[in-house]
Amino acid sequence: MSYPTQQFHPQIYIGGKWCDAQSDQRASIINPATEELLGEVAMAGKADVHAAVSAAVAAKAAWADTSGQVRAGYLRAIAQAVLAQRDQLAQLQTANNGKPLAEAAIDVEDVIATFNYYADLAAELDAEQDQQVSLPSSDYRANLRREPCGVVGLIVPWNFPMVTAAWKVAPALAAGCTVVLKPSEITPLPELALAAIIDQVRLPAGVFNLVTGSGAEVGAALVAHPGLSKVSFTGSTAIGSAVMKSAADDLKGVSLELGGKSAALVFADADIEAALDIVCGGIFFNCGQMCSATSRLLVDKSIAENFIARLKQRIETIVVGDPLASATQMGPITSAQQYQRVQQYIQQGLASGARLLTGGGRPADLLKGYFLAPTVFTEVPLDSAIWREEIFGPVLCVNTFDTEDEAVRIANDSDFGLVATLLTGDEQRAARVSAALQVGLVWVNSGQVIFPQTSWGGMKKSSIGRELGPWGMHAFQEIKHVISAVRK
Structure with a gap:
């Protein structure tokens, strides 16, 4: 068995299309087991981030209005496409991250399970909407709605590429959010492969966008962008603190998955x-x-x-x-x-x-x-x-x-x-x-x-919020109650 060569898209993905970064700069991706070049990927900048967020903003209303059943269909299609390509995806994980192939195969199975799980939750959303709330007064009626929080920026690390992306992308899409994903500049190849799968299943343009590049430029520009409603970040505690400080400037919502010393x-x-x-x-x-x-x-x-x-x-x-x-x-x-x-x-x-x-x-x-x-x-x-x-x-x-x-x-x-x-x-x-x-x-x-x-x-300093389970989807939803007077 040999390592894959250039089995990924070297461009960024914005508004349903692959495109070059405006700077035309590329970054080399190295195989950690051989120290050899795997290929090159685009290095996006602030202008590319703005274009990606703008595409997500343009798609926001239509995606939020889709039914849970429709969103579930897309998520299941993504899971099915990952399943069909699981051997190639495992090899790509191994080549880029260095983990043994058996561990990479576990990761791919986790991605499949995550998209299928959130497809099930999305399918239940329609029946759960407008739940009646018990009140102490018969003069009023109250209903609970869970609504998508809007455009979300998702920043993921290099230790579990594609897995940490799935843990964020799947619940965000299930909730009805549009997303801009920023993978690690060290291990972007599995996320680029995931973007190709999302393109393959014809998710509506702008619902999912991906920009590759450095944390200092692309990550910082994404967190600071006023078009985002929320940032979900997984990485080091030091960078998580910087993300939280930046998001505070315009009071964005923040979820953080950070360090451990367990x-x-x-x-x-x-x-x-x-x-x-x-x-x-x-x-x-x-x-x-x-x-x-x-x-x-x-x-x-x-x-x-x-x-x-x-x-x-x-x-x-x-x-x-x-x-x-x-x-x-x-x-x-x-x-x-x-x-x-x-x-x-x-x-x-x-x-x-x-x-x-x-x-x-x-x-x-x-x-x-x-x-x-x-x-x-x-x-x-x-x-x-x-x-x-x-x-x-x-x-x-x-x-x-x-x-x-x-x-x-x-x-x-x-x-x-x-x-x-x-x-x-x-x-x-x-x-x-x-x-x-x-x-x-x-x-x-x-x-x-x-x-x-x-x-x-x-x-403590390990997290703000939770991922996975229903809590993972709730992280991308806003709570709305509607209280109505009852006509006598």
Whole structure:
């Protein structure tokens, strides 16, 4: 199997048409496993953003007036087209992001499931509209309406290309919004492929628009554009803060999915074999490039020596290499910039006095690509950068605890509150600790499974709002009540 070459559209998509960016500038897209050129894409600018928003504004009223059934039909058609192209799309994900092909295939299935789920919700909208509200007075009648919030700007990251786009595009379209999507400049290829699919199903012109380019220019121009009613952003906490400040200038609505520094808690009564698998998956899936990465491991002191020894053995068998090879379990970091950033954190970890248990450098047999061996630190100072800051790479930090209360306290001692993993054989403890953890999602004796039907988002600096589930669509709807006097 070989990497795809130029299996994507190099232009931007505005008003139902592919067009060149007005600057005629291009950006090179690099395969992180080979450091070779995959192709070039357009670099849009402020004028292109304005054109995309204008197209979305022009299409807004007509799309808002379509029935939920009609919107559902388009969403199902998109899901069906993704299904028909899933093998090619998985290869494109792998080529652009570097994740193993098996992980990319999971991503494509997630995209299909997300569009189908929001198609079902869209189909229910017509029957749910104008719901009657119970009032304490028979002199009045009240009805509830959910209406689309208008034109929305959607900005997505590079770690799960197409997936994070689907999590925003599908509910926004289901709600009746028109959209302008800005993918990461590092991994725009899957989103360009999604745009081609949306064009293929003949979604009305202007309902969906896509502009590629840098966050500093295109992202900033999109957030600041007065034609938007809302911005939905997924990315780093620092950039999320800047997005929120910019949106405040004209009081746009904002949804933010940001960083994490999540904990996995292993109690002495856990199934150790299952726990080892879950801990490894929680930090080394997608090369640790997940906001939900459980990068802080807390182990009951009574089992810590044995558990950590077995964890080291397990980690050192992880196959790092060519993402297209069936044996590969972890691919490269997605970009040169992120590769350097993770290496800097490893150096900070060493300087902090943490003990490097395994990894820390490039695998000896991989001379090209942004590859890093799975890395584990133990005895990590609780005030160190590697314990407190999001690394976004395959770096696991380990500490121990004596009591349940101490485990919860350490886990909650974070600026973030996205997810947590809890490994225990005691159902009562599982209930207690799940309730005590300050996060938006807890996995109990489970890997990081995600369903469109459940919410995604967290507490503290991890999120504002929720994605997925009905809450994902509600994020793109406004609430209107109509109160009428009852004629006697």
